[in-house]
Amino acid sequence: GAVVSQHPSWVICKSGTSVKIECRSLDFQATTMFWYRQFPKQSLMLMATSNEGSKATYEQGVEKDKFLINHASLTLSTLTVTSAHPEDSSFYICSALAGGSSYNEQFFGPGTRLTVL
Amino acid sequence: KNQVEQSPQSLIILEGKNCTLQCNYTVSPFSNLRWYKQDTGRGPVSLTIMTFSENTKSNGRYTATLDADTKQSSLHITASQLSDSASYICVVTRTNSGYALNFGKGTSLLVTP
Numbered sequence: 081g082a083v084v085s086q087h088p089s090w091v092i093c094k095s096g097t098s099v100k101i102e103c104r105s106l107d108f109q110a111t112t113m114f115w116y117r118q119f120p121k122q123s124l125m126l127m128a129t130s131n132e133g134s135k136a137t138y139e140q141g142v143e144k145d146k147f148l149i150n151h152a153s154l155t156l157s158t159l160t161v162t163s164a165h166p167e168d169s170s171f172y173i174c175s176a177l178a179g180g181s182s183y184n185e186q187f188f189g190p191g192t193r194l195t196v197l
Numbered sequence: 198k199n200q201v202e203q204s205p206q207s208l209i210i211l212e213g214k215n216c217t218l219q220c221n222y223t224v225s226p227f228s229n230l231r232w233y234k235q236d237t238g239r240g241p242v243s244l245t246i247m248t249f250s251e252n253t254k255s256n257g258r259y260t261a262t263l264d265a266d267t268k269q270s271s272l273h274i275t276a277s278q279l280s281d282s283a284s285y286i287c288v289v290t291r292t293n294s295g296y297a298l299n300f301g302k303g304t305s306l307l308v309t310p
Contacts, residue, residue: 114296124300184290191238
């Protein structure tokens, strides 16, 4: 099956710093990727849809200036959490849309645990 | 409102036993229903995907059923193993809604020796 990787798998940073998370589709090209956030014992919440070569589409309530998304190639999307605060601590998961799938299937990355001190 | 409700919220079973997880949804118009397994600290992994015309699909010891009339699905796990301990998430998609996924909150399964 299609493989999606994320880097780093976990990161600890100080409040006020910025953190970049990478999402890569390893064996397929993905024109569309998605970024989710998951708090403990909660379901995944879509933050934004990332389209290669164009601006991301953010869900209501997600600050686009705080969560910068760049999808510069067909295999890489990055999420930068700017001026991170403790309330941004969460599990961030990306997914990539596999073109040609009859189900519009999204393949999920392993997630990145962000802890802001 | 497009909702996906799962039950039970959590479940503890002995290794080797079977169990069934439930998913009820109000998502409409229905496109497909997916069951994912999410290990702690990992991303979701797809187990099954079913469309309107499919009422059962198996993946090894996992068997999913779908009743599109009653808008209910179940995931049956046979001969459970310790590695089955995880959160199982039901996800429903709508037709003509792009790629939006409607997530259930998941059932947390613990398989004990």
